[in-house]
Amino acid sequence: MQRFFLLLSLIPALQACNRPVQAEGQSPFRYAPPIEVVGNKPVLPEPQQVAKWELGRLIPDGWSARGTAQVRMVNDASQPEAMIIDPGASGALDVRNLPDLKTDRIRLRMRGGPCRVKVEFLAARRSLGTTRTAVLNSLTSFTDLDLDAPFLGRAVNSPDRLLIRISGADQQVQLSSLTLLKVAPAAWLPRPGATPWVSIREDQRRATGLLSSTPLRVRFRGVGNARLEFSFGIPPEAAGKVDARLEVKLWPERGSPSESSYSVIAHQNGVPWQSVHMDIPSELDGQQITATFRLIPKSLSQAALALTPPQLVRAAGHPSILLMTVDGLRADAVTTPGGAPLIEEAQRKEMVRVLQTPSTSPRVAATAIMTGQSPTKNGTLLDTDRLTKNTRTLASQLSSAGYLTLALVDDPSLGHGSGLLDDFDRVYAPAKDATVEELGAQAAAWMADLPPTPVFLWLHASDALPPYDPKPRFIRRFRNQVGDLEFLPPKFRPPGSPDVEDARVIRVHYRAEVAEIERELSRLITRGRMRSSIWALVGLRGQGHGEGDVWWRSDRLTPEILRVPVLSLGNQSGRLLEGLGEGVSSLGRVLLDTAGLRRLEFPSGAMGTPLTFLGNGSRVALTAEDGLGILTLKNNSEDPAAHKKHAFHWIGSQRTPQELATLHKSLLLRLGTLKVQGIKDCSCPSCAGIRD
Template identity: 25%
Template sequence: MRPKRALLLVAVLAVHGCADDSTGEDGVRSVPLAPPDSLERVALDPEPERAFVRVPPRVLYPSPEIAPWTVAAERSFVQPYQAEAADEGIPGYRLVDGAASVPALIVVDQGDAPNRVVVPGPFDPATFNRISLRVACPERETVRVAFRRQAGRVFASDARAVAGAQGLRTLVFDLPEMRRQRAPFDELAIETGGASQGIVIVAIELSLEPLESFVFADGEVPALAQGANGETRRGYPLATGAPLVGELSAGADVELAFAYGVPRAFRSDSGSPTLRVTAATASGGRVEVSLPIGAAEWEEATVELAALGGERATVRFELEGDPAGFCVIAEPRLRRRVERPATVLVITSDTHRGDHVGALGNGLVATPALDALAARGVLFENACSVSNTTNPSHVALFTGLHVRDTRIVDNHSPLVADVATLAEAFRDAGYRTFAVVSIPHLGPEASGLGQGFDRVSAPTEGERDAAESVSRALAFLADAHSEPVFLWLHVFDAHSPYEPHADFDRRYYPGDPFDPSQSFDFKGKFLPKYLAGLRDVTFPHAQYRAEIDYVDSQLARLLGTERVRAGVTLFTADHGESFGAHGVYWDHAELYPDSLHVPLVLAWPGAPRGVRSRVPVTHMDVGRTLLDLAGLDAVPFGGRDLRWALAAGAAPAPRFAIAGYGFSASMEAGGWHLVLHLADHQPVSVLEPRTRHRIELYDRTTDPDCLEDVAGREPARAQSMRAALVRWLGEARAGSLGTEGELTPERRAHLRALGYLGDSGTTVGDEWIDPECACAECRAFQ
């Protein structure tokens, strides 16, 4: 567990070109940022520790006769099953010649119907809120637990996806909703989805855990507590009988601000609690407020502290009126209102090609909001991502670590908690930190990028429209109207299936792309369902262009605010999109310019206006740049300040990228682009298979789109660049910075629909490639 970081006051910010209160040509004032004492976080601790009485867990094991359990499946029987040393406490555990085994219920079914194992009760909901199953699923399966009374099913957990493996594993179902139940259940059922040929069950444990353990990971606070609407906030658990206390300095112009709420799963029907907040000084000064806890998931509150006369005070939060009361106190802080607080904004537009910005003048799209941003700052025309996949790309951007070193190559392996992130750097410097993302797999649990953010808004299922995401970002800024803010906004609309809003639909395609009389020149393997009946392969790109226009129309609402225009703003993308080049249709597979070239626009107070740089850069440098612009150049972080590219004679470094699932790696240097395939692969969107360790070489000076492979004509250059790329891959840090993500069936289906979850992938080991490999492909260029 990472040590808690010290709470800091906001630093004095030395923004380049922002030393006075001048006004630019567009009327935006170039102003000093927030004073150093504008915000201070308040740390809270329980007093006393909540008296939680732990009930011994109840553990159930299958009997040799199975009864009284019942099984709805083709066959079921009990026999010894391979176990681990950790299973020694299970009755019937045996160790023979070094091989451990335990009695297990084996459920076998060759069909595709769901299976059920029913265990008779009674089960008192007051005695448990977590079910732990010791099971094995030799094939991929979904599992859920359900409880019934004689009247029928009354409660079922969400289904959990279990990866196929022979070994035993513990599958945990957290059930805080049990606090709503009163009467005992008559039976417990373990249900599978029927995708596999069976399941192995060794033990069922019912345990009672403190409620806060379901809200805060690893017991570390303050941490993110998730509400039902997908908005998480960083806070502290507060229970009846266990007040929270903290210390604060109450200046005359300072107020205490915080949010409070009860996540829906934790609401109790035993009463309506009241939140009492008291701040008292040693000399007898006192401020007290009572706040009802209503139906809203989060309520904002402020407490004026002027009556305390500037003395140091103890603040106390406590719940009253409900013996089982529980809530979260989020983002407690002292703030001094300032007129023009600092604002640092990062926007990532998913699947946004680098050549689709109106300011480039190629006529592909109309993006007046982005053009205006470029007009008051710098447009980097030759920026590339370090991956063609969403989460790996974003993790690199927010950590300053390349995919080579994080080894996060998919959209379901969260970043480990002990890696410093850009959000943490700004939070430690006294900024409020907000994130609004538009897809579930960038949410805190799936990506690990919630660390450092005070708030994260992410959809729990499906994608969120840019209009809603921008509205949430504006609401977050309004909540922090007088406080420094670091805000990340992610929009997803440009991603397939390219279905623009009605006002933008067919903007670039007035005809009928499904007219059966048209000839159909399509060389791909298949048409996606959303393009069934298509007769013109140019139609998806036309709709994609309209999506870009729509995104811009929504971003205009945010980019046009005075606060944002007076701050630091960076716009980029995680990757691009391909529309047939290299046999890649309507996807961002492979490491060609279509998938790697991304827009990058940067504006800040005092920036050179309307500059267009063609120097090759990478968005790996985003974090370092924003920290330097905020005067936080002493904060350790990877990358280099992008402003290096504005200097005369700037010499770019080689650019490296790694594809999703570790399929390929690439290097660009001196106007040449080399691709090295690390595994045999052929994603469904790709026409031709790629062969393990084959290389491709392109001269981007004469072939900017990388359409002609010249590796055979340039063997010496191909050999030297391949050697450099293999050497770079060999310098990777050991081990992965990603963890094994848990995919629900719904999340798995969503990722598969977006093209992010194939039927097979590659396992990233300690080596990306064996430098001594002697296969035919490697020998040709060694």
């Protein structure tokens, strides 16, 4: 342990870590010193047992253990009394009449498997949440499965019922006992020194745990006129009753230490993130400074909070960058006069470009923008693929240049499972469907209290996708276009061939949703440092509005879905649009160049052959000036035999069979070079021909 802390004390002396990042001749302005844990690793108290029931008590005394699962009892000398769930059982084991007790963990003593187990808690028939799935694989002896339920700490009412769901069992599963536990609040926080994501009211930041028994320390070289920036908060599940103060001391090599303290008072709802900006006096420039963080409770009880890694920050001269991506934004129907003034101004000044999206999957398209690479290069080709860790992204590069990186997304496919959020400093990714108005409100809350560094803000909205539910005031902007049919139910779906009036109203509802998105964009670019920001609005994919009798769909390889708009106004907008290539993957490089960050390494996003993949990877489209060629890559439900011949379909102007055969072969050659699955090792006549 002593050698470990000796190694930590030597880290600031290493040249690579001792210097803040330089950016294009600017003075050092952002540096995150390594965190040291002062003292030994804290030992958290064991979970407190709230209640325990052996299986024999689950049936009498007003309890009921029933449900849709096939259940029977066993009690003989060879094994303890247990409830048996037979193989192939479906449904859940229903345990009711739970006592009014505070709990956030359930322990099930079970035998059997392999199978998956999870527990749902309810209060007055309303679901409070479901635990993560645990795997049971103990055939010979009983074992304890602990399932955490941190959501119960945020619940107003205690659970009165639980459902034990067991799936995948091919042998008998036995349940011997059920125990409800209460975990120490500090257990819901990261261990000191680690920095995973911590979510407080859906505002996610990387943070470490700070316990009253275990202070933290960072060491850094002072930079005049800089600030030490950090945030602290307490998630509801770790709250309890906390009355403490956070004490921060700066110990310079020479001179007296300085001290600041911040009140920390928490009840059931926790403490939202509080941002702190501590000025570093100019006389400490060049001195080695040690900062200690200590949580001091007023009582003898232990307290804990989440602390973001402290960073040394100094203002830089680069502009902030705002990137708004919109799912379902069509290039040929952005809006119409009277609906969205900002978009209309961009159209009037010809500040709109039409690019090609690399995929009908929003995850794949967003990854192409964030990496500056096509799907075949960044490895995210399907809507289920995850971006490889440590891949260079727009957020990681801007962070290295001193930018504070913020992400707000309303699409679960772009959440943490996509890998796109790994390099951001703050993340707002609600589990429920959020509106662009909610995302804008969270962005405004962040903008109200930020360090002096430039900001990279990515906001993704899906409001332009059906089912439409625009606010009436936005629909009224288009009153002269809809006649008497002003409103439709939010989940209205047109029939196969809607009449003229219905189709007109549907398109107006789409434009009203776009107007709402534009309103939030207009608000953001007038706030604080965003007034002089470089910003771009880009669609990830379009949608069908009756073309070819296709409505609502965004998963087809058709021009109205593959062609998306990019628009910008204000600071350097002309230069930004002129630098764009053919595809949206070129946007990241252009944003960096426009912000004066040419020296940052980042791909140009050049497309080469303009290809667009279907989200499930079954087809690919080759875009030409006079049409679209679609090639089937693998089996799909529409044409089970397609894989044998890699069928090629042309949509566009008239072409001779020889020209189509040439296009087909060139596309196969291109895909073979890119090592696309289904082409490289295929033995069908088409693929064999290109290797001969």
